[in-house]
Amino acid sequence: MKTPKPLTGKIRWIVIAIVAITIGGLLSFWLLRDNSNHDVLRLHGNVDIREVELSFRQPGRVADMSFDEGDSVSAGEVMARLDAEPYRDKVAAAKAELGAAKAELDKLRSGNRPQEIDQARERVHQTQATAHEAKLNYERENSLLESAATSQRTVDAARATLDQAAANLAAARAALSLATAGFRSEDIAIGEARVAATEAALAQAHTALADTELVAPNDATVIARVREPGSMVASNTPVYSLSLRDPVYVRVYVSEPDLGRIAPGAKVLVYTDSSTKAYHGQIGFISPRAEFTPKTVETTDLRTDLVYRLRVVVTDADLALRQGMPVTVDVNINPSHDQSASEQ
Numbered sequence: 001m002k003t004p005k006p007l008t009g010k011i012r013w014i015v016i017a018i019v020a021i022t023i024g025g026l027l028s029f030w031l032l033r034d035n036s037n038h039d040v041l042r043l044h045g046n047v048d049i050r051e052v053e054l055s056f057r058q059p060g061r062v063a064d065m066s067f068d069e070g071d072s073v074s075a076g077e078v079m080a081r082l083d084a085e086p087y088r089d090k091v092a093a094a095k096a097e098l099g100a101a102k103a104e105l106d107k108l109r110s111g112n113r114p115q116e117i118d119q120a121r122e123r124v125h126q127t128q129a130t131a132h133e134a135k136l137n138y139e140r141e142n143s144l145l146e147s148a149a150t151s152q153r154t155v156d157a158a159r160a161t162l163d164q165a166a167a168n169l170a171a172a173r174a175a176l177s178l179a180t181a182g183f184r185s186e187d188i189a190i191g192e193a194r195v196a197a198t199e200a201a202l203a204q205a206h207t208a209l210a211d212t213e214l215v216a217p218n219d220a221t222v223i224a225r226v227r228e229p230g231s232m233v234a235s236n237t238p239v240y241s242l243s244l245r246d247p248v249y250v251r252v253y254v255s256e257p258d259l260g261r262i263a264p265g266a267k268v269l270v271y272t273d274s275s276t277k278a279y280h281g282q283i284g285f286i287s288p289r290a291e292f293t294p295k296t297v298e299t300t301d302l303r304t305d306l307v308y309r310l311r312v313v314v315t316d317a318d319l320a321l322r323q324g325m326p327v328t329v330d331v332n333i334n335p336s337h338d339q340s341a342s343e344q
Contacts, residue, residue: 041261041331043310045252049323052220054240055233056082057211062231067240069225073216080227080239082212091209094202101198105191120176127172131165138162219245221319248317250281252329253307256290261333268312269330275320283331285311 060082067079138158144150224241227233250270254262264286270279287309312329314321321327 039333041254041258041333043252043254043329043331045250045310045312045327045329047321047323047325047327048249048251048311049321050244050247050249051223051323052217052242052244053238054079054214054216054242055236055238056080056214057235058082058087058208059234060086060212060232062227062229062233062239065225065227065229065239067222067225069222071222073220073222073242075216075218077216078213079216080214082233084209084212087205087209087212091202091205094198094205098195098198098202101191101195105188105195108188108191117176117180120172120180124169124172124176127165127169131162131169134158134162134165214239216242218242221245243323245319246317248314248321249284250312250314250327250329252310252312252327254286254310255307259286259308262286262310262331267332269332270312270314271328271330272320272325274325277320279314279321280316281312281314281329283310284313 062080063083064081065079067073073079138155138161141150141155141158145152145155220242222240223243225239226241227237227239233239262283264283266283268281268283270281271277290306290308
C-alpha cells in the first residue's frame with residue numbers, strides 16, 4: 001500500500017488561503033446579516049402589558065368570587081359581590097326620608113286645608129261678637145257713671161274687657177289672613193332644598209348598592225385572586241389583579257445615532273423567540289429624555305450608551321404575547337419604498 005505524498009508548500013498555502021477566505025465570508029455574513037436590509041432598523045425590547053388591581057369602593061363582607069387565576073373575563077362581567085343586605089337597607093331608609101320630605105313640601109305648597117281656613121274664619125266671627133258685646137257693655141256702664149248709678153271701677157273693668165276683646169279680634173283676623181295666604185316662600189324653598197338633599201342621599205345609596213358588584217373594566221386575564229368569600233374588605237382593598245388584553249405595548253430602546261431615522265407612527269414588525277409569527281404595530285411614543293440602557297434589553301451596543309425609550313403599540317396582539325417577554329422589533333425606516341413596492 002502506497003503512502004500519500006505530503007502536500008507541497010505551494011499547495012498547502014493555497015488550501016489555507018481558501019479556508020481563510022471561506023471563514024471570513026461566513027463571519028462577515030453572520031455579522032452583517034441583521035444590517036443587510038437598509039430599510040429596516042432592528043431594535044430590542046420587552047412586552048409591556050397594562051395590569052389593573054380591582055377593588056370595591058364600599059367596605060363589606062365578600063359574598064361571591066366568580067373567577068380564578070388564569071380565567072378570561074370580558075368587559076362588564078361581574079367578577080365578585082359583597083353582601084348587599086346592609087346597602088339595600090340604606091336604600092329603603094333613603095326612600096322613606098325622600099317620601100317624608102316630598103309630603104312636607106306638598107303641604108307647604110298646598111297651604112292650609114279648607115277646614116283650617118273655615119275654622120280661622122269662625123274664630124274671627126266669635127271674637128267679633130265678643131268685642132261687640134264688650135263695646136255695648138262699656139258704653140252702658142259709661143253712661144250710668146254720669147248719674148252715679150255705677151262706679152268708676154266698673155267702668156274701668158268694662159273698658160279693659162273691651163280692649164281685650166279688640167286685641168283678640170285683631171289676632172283672629174291675622175290668623176285668618178295667614179291661613180288664607182298659605183306658607184311663606186322661604187319655607188317652601190327650605191322644603192325644596194330638603195327634598196333635593198334626600199334625593200341626593202337616595203342616589204348615593206343606590207350607587208353604594210351598585211358598588212357591591214365588582215365589574216371587569218376591560219377584556220382581561222385574571223393573574224391573581226387576592227380574597228376569598230367570607231373575607232371582610234375595606235374600600236380600595238385589592239380583590240383581583242388583571243392583565244389587560246388591549247392595548248398591548250412593547251417597550252424598546254433606540255440609540256441616539258438612530259433616533260433621527262424613526263418617528264411616531266412608523267410601522268413596525270414584532271418578533272418573539274417562541275414563534276415565527278410577525279406582529280404588526282406602530283411607534284406611538286418616543287421619550288424626550290435619554291437614559292441608560294436597561295440590563296434586560298439585549299442590543300449590540302454597549303450597555304452604558306444613552307438610549308431613548310420607545311413605546312410600540314401592537315395592533316394584532318394575541319395571548320402569546322406575555323408580560324416581560326423579550327422581543328425583536330423591526331422598524332420600517334423607508335415607508336416610501338414599501339408603498340412603491342405595494343403599488344407594483
